[in-house]
Amino acid sequence: MTVVPAQQTGGGGGSSGLYDVLELVLDRGLVIDAFVRVSLVGIEILKIDVRVVVASVDTYLRFAEACNRLDLEAGPRKSPGLPEIVGEVTESGARGKSKGALSGAAETISDAFKQAREGGSESETESRPRARKSTSARRKEEQE
Amino acid sequence: MSTYVYGITAASHPSLPEGMGGVGDPPRPVRILREGELAAVVSDAPEGLRPKRRELLAHQNVLSEIGAAGCVLPMRFGSVAPDDDAVTGVLAERAEHYGERLRALDGRVEYNVKANHVEEAVLHHVMAGNPEIRALAEANRQAGGGSYDDKIRLGEMVAAAVKDREAEDGAVLERALAPAADAVSVGPESTGWLANVSYLVKRETAEDFLAAVEQVRKDMPHLEVRLNGPLPPYSFVEPGPAEPAGAATGGADTEVG
Numbered sequence: 002m003t004v005v006p007a008q009q010t011g012g013g014g015g016s017s018g019l020y021d022v023l024e025l026v027l028d029r030g031l032v033i034d035a036f037v038r039v040s041l042v043g044i045e046i047l048k049i050d051v052r053v054v055v056a057s058v059d060t061y062l063r064f065a066e067a068c069n070r071l072d073l074e075a076g077p078r079k080s081p082g083l084p085e086i087v088g089e090v091t092e093s094g095a096r097g098k099s100k101g102a103l104s105g106a107a108e109t110i111s112d113a114f115k116q117a118r119e120g121g122s123e124s125e126t127e128s129r130p131r132a133r134k135s136t137s138a139r140r141k142e143e144q145e
Numbered sequence: 146m147s148t149y150v151y152g153i154t155a156a157s158h159p160s161l162p163e164g165m166g167g168v169g170d171p172p173r174p175v176r177i178l179r180e181g182e183l184a185a186v187v188s189d190a191p192e193g194l195r196p197k198r199r200e201l202l203a204h205q206n207v208l209s210e211i212g213a214a215g216c217v218l219p220m221r222f223g224s225v226a227p228d229d230d231a232v233t234g235v236l237a238e239r240a241e242h243y244g245e246r247l248r249a250l251d252g253r254v255e256y257n258v259k260a261n262h263v264e265e266a267v268l269h270h271v272m273a274g275n276p277e278i279r280a281l282a283e284a285n286r287q288a289g290g291g292s293y294d295d296k297i298r299l300g301e302m303v304a305a306a307v308k309d310r311e312a313e314d315g316a317v318l319e320r321a322l323a324p325a326a327d328a329v330s331v332g333p334e335s336t337g338w339l340a341n342v343s344y345l346v347k348r349e350t351a352e353d354f355l356a357a358v359e360q361v362r363k364d365m366p367h368l369e370v371r372l373n374g375p376l377p378p379y380s381f382v383e384p385g386p387a388e389p390a391g392a393a394t395g396g397a398d399t400e401v402g
Binding site: 019021022023024025026027028029030031032033035036037038039040041058060061062063064065066067068069071 | 198202204264268285299301303332371
């Protein structure tokens with residue numbers, strides 16, 4: 002099942018494609034009452050981040066800034082979503098990502114998976130001082 | 146020794162991945178348990194199995210192998226039976242049901258579609274279509290960015306307009322792809338995407354479905370559309386309208402990190 006062009010699945014795909022598949026593996030599929038399900042402790046980081054509150058002050062300020070910068074004369078991007086836009090947008094600052102307006106959560110999850118991959122051990126998400134992590138921690142605080 | 150279950154398939158499946166590496170470290174070899182016309186694809190369940198990335202991938206990879214050569218009913222990740230006999234017992238007891246599901250899903254695969262807005266493009270749409278937001282943004286700009294309260298007010302309006310637009314575009318996307326599929330299953334909502342929809346598609350018409358996705362990408366360039374598949378039919382294993390699938394893994398409050 003790995004021969005369709007333009008797909009992102011199959012184990013070697015991009016991290017967002019990988020997350021998209023793992024969401025199905027975790028949340029859907031057949032459940033049989035007679036079997037137990039392994040504890041999903043440890044996956045909370047995924048679930049918590051998925052529920053990140055969108056309507057935060059941070060989001061409002063970011064949108065306001067983005068609107069101030071927006072040049073209406075230029076019209077919408079001719080080809081949004083194409084790879085070239087990634088390069089363009091990252092130049093304009095860390096917050097201006099080419100991802101969806103409200104999709105920060107998915108990126109955080111990808112980061113979590115990335116950390117898990119790099120760490121390899123069970124405690125990889127703990128006490129690891131890195132810039133990315135502070136973002137994810139702040140997100141969690143926001144929604145509490 | 147408890148038994149980890151990957152999926153249920155027909156005993157006549159032409160190529161079951163016996164011996165392939167499954168969950169666990171080291172990976173436990175995949176075994177096949179047959180009962181009548183059904184087969185369960187299993188392995189020993191490792192002690193202390195946890196939903197880590199590599200385990201989820203192992204589960205998915207085993208199912209991909211089975212699904213490549215025939216129909217499989219994929220188990221949700223983490224299903225563990227007390228022993229092999231418990232698995233064959235369930236196969237015997239529910240043979241008719243699983244047989245029916247396998248026939249219903251035969252020759253079909255799942256494609257999952259998720260979509261986000263491209264931020265700058267959707268902000269353009271929102272500004273262009275909303276004079277009030279435009280005026281406020283202009284006033285802020287002339288005031289050198291506006292006060293904190295002005296910014297919050299503008300941002301709130303923009304966020305609300307973006308949210309409306311998400312719902313709108315999500316519905317358009319869902320409708321645009323439905324005709325190319327046999328069945329549709331809407332996944333849990335989240336802030337991570339504006340649409341999360343799975344489609345059951347016949348293998349032989351998969352090209353048509355992929356073409357429909359390409360068309361949507363052309364027609365809605367302000368969306369980033371992510372397509373995953375073909376996958377085992379995770380979202381279609383049970384008949385009838387799929388239930389919201391979000392409840393099963395939530396609940397715990399433990400902080401990680």
